[in-house]
């Protein structure tokens with residue numbers, strides 16, 4: 001798949017088949033996350049945690065449901081894999097920027113290899129101050145959970161969307 005096609009096909013997937021992705025697919029996504037631009041090249045200010053344990057995923061999801069005040073809301077959408085991106089707490093703003101770059105690289109890669117994905121912030125915010133969950137998710141001391149990406153096989157194959165110029169306002173100063 002060409003880059004532009006993967007960008008056009010990438011969309012937030014919120015319904016997953018109940019099968020785990022392969023180790024090979026996971027590793028490709030992790031490699032492309034590692035290839036993302038990171039401020040000042042300080043890759044050591046980030047950490048990934050691959051969460052594929054159903055019990056832990058359900059606990060994270062349940063915290064999200066509580067946060068959103070609705071037990072019927074499942075903010076991880078039943079996805080079998082969550083990659084948590086944590087970043088150094090001494091510059092949260094930069095960590096958030098870095099995490100976003102990483103997640104987007106992962107999301108486009110996921111599309112390229114036929115996986116569904118979705119950027120997860122709400123549920124990550126919900127668990128940021130939950131010490132027990134942060135420990136279970138192996139968030140190191142001095143780091144904060146910044147962003148997540150869920151991965152799995154999509155229930156519905158994404159269609160290639162038309163690339164347009166009208167979603168984000170643009171002004172030219174020439």
Ligand SMILES: Cc1cc2nc3c(=O)[nH]c(=O)nc-3n(C[C@H](O)[C@H](O)[C@H](O)COP(=O)(O)O)c2cc1C
Nearest residue numbers: 010011012013014075100118119120121122123124
């Ligand atoms: C910073 C950020 C946070 C997001 N957080 C969530 C989230 O917590 N849950 C969710 O379902 N989608 C989340 N999204 C996905 C957006 O809702 C989605 O990208 C947007 O509506 C555009 O749709 P598309 O991804 O299908 O193109 C997030 C996206 C970004 C960039």
